[in-house]
Every structure is written in structure tokens, then in C-alpha cells.
Amino acid sequence: MQCGAWDSLVETPVVSMAGVKTKISTPIQKPDRFHEITSSEKSRISTGNSEVDSVLGGGIVPGSLTLLAGDPGIGKSTLVLQLAGDISKTKKVLYISGEESAAQVKLRGGRIKDLNNEFEFLATTDVDQVLSHAISSNYDLIIVDSIQTMASQNLSGAAGTTSQITNNTNNIVRVAKDSNTAFIIIGHVTKEGNVAGPRLMEHLVDTVLYLEGERYGLLKMLRGVKNRFGATNEVGMLEMTEQGLKAVENPSEALLMERQELPGSVIYVGMEGTRPILVEVQALVSPSVFGYPKRVADGFDINRLGLLCAVMQKRGGVNLSTQDVYVNIVGGIKLTEPAIDLAIILAIASAASGKIINTSTVVFGEVGLSGEVRSVNMSNLRLQEAKKLGFDKAIVPASVKGAKYFGVKTIADAIKTLK
Ligand code: TYD
Numbered sequence: 001m002q003c004g005a006w007d008s009l010v011e012t013p014v015v016s017m018a019g020v021k022t023k024i025s026t027p028i029q030k031p032d033r034f035h036e037i038t039s040s041e042k043s044r045i046s047t048g049n050s051e052v053d054s055v056l057g058g059g060i061v062p063g064s065l066t067l068l069a070g071d072p073g074i075g076k077s078t079l080v081l082q083l084a085g086d087i088s089k090t091k092k093v094l095y096i097s098g099e100e101s102a103a104q105v106k107l108r109g110g111r112i113k114d115l116n117n118e119f120e121f122l123a124t125t126d127v128d129q130v131l132s133h134a135i136s137s138n139y140d141l142i143i144v145d146s147i148q149t150m151a152s153q154n155l156s157g158a159a160g161t162t163s164q165i166t167n168n169t170n171n172i173v174r175v176a177k178d179s180n181t182a183f184i185i186i187g188h189v190t191k192e193g194n195v196a197g198p199r200l201m202e203h204l205v206d207t208v209l210y211l212e213g214e215r216y217g218l219l220k221m222l223r224g225v226k227n228r229f230g231a232t233n234e235v236g237m238l239e240m241t242e243q244g245l246k247a248v249e250n251p252s253e254a255l256l257m258e259r260q261e262l263p264g265s266v267i268y269v270g271m272e273g274t275r276p277i278l279v280e281v282q283a284l285v286s287p288s289v290f291g292y293p294k295r296v297a298d299g300f301d302i303n304r305l306g307l308l309c310a311v312m313q314k315r316g317g318v319n320l321s322t323q324d325v326y327v328n329i330v331g332g333i334k335l336t337e338p339a340i341d342l343a344i345i346l347a348i349a350s351a352a353s354g355k356i357i358n359t360s361t362v363v364f365g366e367v368g369l370s371g372e373v374r375s376v377n378m379s380n381l382r383l384q385e386a387k388k389l390g391f392d393k394a395i396v397p398a399s400v401k402g403a404k405y406f407g408v409k410t411i412a413d414a415i416k417t418l419k
């Protein structure tokens with residue numbers, strides 16, 4: 001193998017078709033009449049955390065598999081420990097850890113305020129133990145922390161390899177459906193491109209949640225990227241405190257708390273799923289020391305930043321060819337919506353000129369290559385949220401109508417509003 005990647009050789013057992021007969025001996029299964037099938041929303045298991053519930057679409061569906069993925073140290077174990085506690089008030093919960101001993105988990109539990117401790121705990125790395133418990137005991141929920149530490153004796157290869165992860169996940173899926181036990185499985189995201197990581201499992205499970213944020217930042221986002229039982233792209237905001245994770249009911253307020261009105265600071269209204277949030281975009285512009293100007297982005301796509309700088313140069317009359325440009329999205333969150341373009345451009349223009357943007361103004365709008373400002377979806381929802389937080393002015397695409405809104409057609413128009 002020449003690809004130079006670790007763990008990319010996958011064992012593929014050869015299955016002989018020679019002995020397969022056309023005659024089928026298994027008893028035939030009877031299909032149900034669709035209208036006779038019952039399902040009830042009421043059977044969802046509430047997690048006791050409003051943010052987690054809303055990302056899941058109202059709670060955990062019995063018999064479903066949820067993958068909770070994220071960087072190491074982000075707070076996955078802390079979150080599931082809290083969920084185990086809350087859910088065990090009404091349901092039978094088993095928390096299995098292959099990462100930490102019972103004593104270590106107990107120690108962590110000691111930090112969490114009012115942790116309910118009615119759930120059961122098992123420290124093992126043997127996936128067959130996990131499966132047996134699901135089959136033989138009637139747990140409503142089993143938490144597996146993490147899939148990378150689980151190994152089956154029946155498979156070659158160490159825990160965390162591709163074949164172990166896919167086979168073990170497949171077996172858990174089967175057992176979950178048969179026993180109607182819901183599972184939350186933790187998967188670490190590996191920095192090296194997810195070779196043996198959660199991406200392998202995404203298509204096998206019902207729901208995929210990512211816990212994101214900066215490792216040492218306090219705000220964490222729980223993002224639903226796949227959900228068979230609810231809307232995807234819902235986002236829950238959580239805050240890591242000294243006493244565990246807490247739901248943040250008003251994320252915009254939390255994100256804007258330390259804002260200072262200085263050149264280079266712009267408030268952007270983004271949509272995270274169906275919920276608008278206000279975020280501060282910061283830019284810093286300084287003369288390049290070396291010949292080649294630097295572009296650095298934190299929480300934003302670096303290639304898009306390069307493109308927006310080029311558009312500003314060509315269409316906005318802002319010369320950045322000898323300037324380093326740094327952009328930061330406050331709060332350690334990552335934003336990918338094109339609607340942020342105009343906010344990025346105004347933050348850079350403000351930093352470059354030293355002019356500040358009016359303090360009660362928000363900004364959003366997509367920017368095209370010829371410097372035109374394009375309309376974005378859910379403008380009204382964005383403006384309503386801004387208003388709630390005291391931002392009654394806005395620099396937005398021209399299509400948005402409103403007395404105090406500054407509708408702009410081009411980035412040059414937008415830059416002219418800076419004073
Ligand atoms: P952890 O939940 O172990 O992350 P993961 O399972 O995703 O690897 O750890 C999250 C971090 O949170 C860890 O550095 C310790 C910290 N922490 C708190 O700040 N407050 C708390 O109450 C707890 C339990 C952990």
C-alpha cells in the first residue's frame with residue numbers, strides 16, 4: 001500500500017457463493033398492514049435537558065441509536081453522565097465506559113451538581129458484554145463510552161480499527177432494534193481525517209450529534225447532523241461550568257456579553273438550524289511583514305476569507321494587498337452560512353479604516369463575486385431576534401424592507417455606511 005495512511009488496510013472476508021441454493025429454507029416473515037402499525041410520539045424518552053431534547057426532536061426514541069461525536073476533551077463523557085442521571089429518574093439506564101474506571105467516573109460525578117445516581121455503571125471494553133446486557137436485561141437506555149475502546153473477541157484487530165468499529169456498531173444496531181433498547185454511543189473525532197472515527201458509523205446509526213466548541217472555551221454547541229426522527233441541523237447551546245454542562249437558553253446574550261465597540265467588530269445574525277443567533281465577528285488588519293499577505297480565520301472558512309478579501313479589493317475599493325487580515329468568530333463557534341459574508345466584509349473594512357459600525361446594528365447578507373449583496377433566507381426571523389436583544393438597525397440585502405434597515409445592493413454601498 002502506498003497511500004501512507006494509518007489503518008487503511010481493511011480486512012474483507014471472502015464469502016463463497018458456491019454453496020448458495022436458490023431454494024430458501026427460512027420461514028417467511030409476514031409484513032404488517034401499514035395503517036395498522038402504531039407509533040407514538042409520547043414514547044420518546046426526555047433527556048431532562050431542554051437543549052438536548054430539542055436537538056433530538058423531542059427526546060430519545062426507544063430502540064434508536066444515537067452517535068455523540070466530538071473532539072477529545074470537549075465534554076462528551078460529562079454530558080452523557082448528566083443524561084444518565086436525569087433519564088434514570090424515570091427509566092432504566094446503564095452507563096458502560098471503556099475509557100474510565102468506576103472510581104474515575106464517580107469522581108467526575110462528584111463535580112456535577114445534583115447528579116441523580118440511580119443508573120447502573122459497568123467498566124468494560126468487551127462489546128459482547130454490551131450486547132448481552134442489552135439482550136438479557138430490560139434497560140431503556142445504554143450508553144457506550146466510547147466505541148473506539150470497544151472490541152469483540154470474535155474479530156481480529158485491536159479496538160478502534162475500522163473492522164472493529166463497523167462490526168460492533170452493526171451488532172449494536174441489531175440488538176437495539178430487537179430489544180427496543182435505545183443506545184447513545186460516543187465516538188471521538190480523530191484529527192487525522194476520521195479514518196477509524198465516527199464518520200464510519202454515521203450511516204449505520206439513526207441520529208448523529210456533534211459536540212463542538214473550543215476545547216477550553218465554555219460554550220459548546222450540540223449539532224444534529226443526521227436525525228431519522230426529527231429535523232437535522234438543529235443546534236443546542238450548552239455551557240461548561242464547574243458543575244457540569246448547563247443548557248444555555250439565550251445563546252445570543254451569552255455570546256455578546258463581552259462585546260466592546262471597537263473598529264473591526266460587527267454583530268452578525270446567523271441561523272443555526274431554525275434558531276437565529278447573534279454572534280460577534282472580529283477582524284484585525286495589519287501591514288504585512290513579509291511580501292505575501294496573510295489571511296487567518298478562526299471559526300470561518302479560510303478560502304472564503306481569501307475570496308472575500310479579493311472581492312473587497314476589486315469591488316469595494318479597500319486595498320488589502322499589503323495587509324494581513326485576521327478574522328475571528330467570538331465564542332469558539334464555527335459558522336458556514338454564506339449569509340455571514342457581508343458581516344466579514346464590514347468587519348474587515350471597519351478594521352482597515354478605523355471607523356466603527358453603529359452600535360445597535362446587525363449585519364447579514366451573502367456576497368457574490370461581482371460585489372453584489374444577495375438576499376438570504378429567513379431574514380425576518382433574524383431581524384426579530386436582533387430586535388429582541390436591542391439591535392434595531394440592520395445592514396442587510398436591499399430586498400429586506402424596513403424603515404431602520406439599511407438595504408444595500410453592493411459591498412461598496414455597505415462600506416459607505418461606516419462612520
Ligand atoms: P470530558 O467530558 O471527559 O470530555 P470527553 O469525554 O469529550 O473527552 O471532559 C470535558 C472537560 O470538562 C474536562 O477538561 C474537564 C471539564 N469539566 C468541567 O469543566 N466541569 C465539570 O463539571 C466536569 C465534570 C468536567
Ligand code: MG
Nearest residue numbers: 076077099145
Ligand atoms: Mg470521555
